[in-house]
Amino acid sequence: MVLRSADVFLLTKTPESDRSKLCMKLLARSERARLYLAGDGVYHLLEDKAVFPPSCEIFACLEDVAARGVVARKEVKVLEEFYNILVEDVMEATGRFFSF
Helix, strand or coil: CCCCCCEEEEECCCCCCHHHHHHHHHHHHCCCEEEEECHHHHHHHHCCCCCCCCCEEEEEEHHHHHHHCCCCCCCEEEECCHHHHHHHHHHHCCCCEEEC
């Protein structure tokens, strides 16, 4: 079931990217967020110091996690139907959508 009152974030950049840093700042200010990690964005799961807000749900693309050899943390939901779920979430959520 999709959470309808959340801000949706799509992050495809590496942790070193300025766009990633901006995304994390905006994410920290969101009361309820859903972060989708795809492409090089899945490298954020390797960061020991990466702290995601407790109100943030985190999703990762199965294909990108597997292709990069990243092991997802227990709080991350790795999705096989990543893009279908992302599109549904963006279309039906009442919050804002950010893409980095």
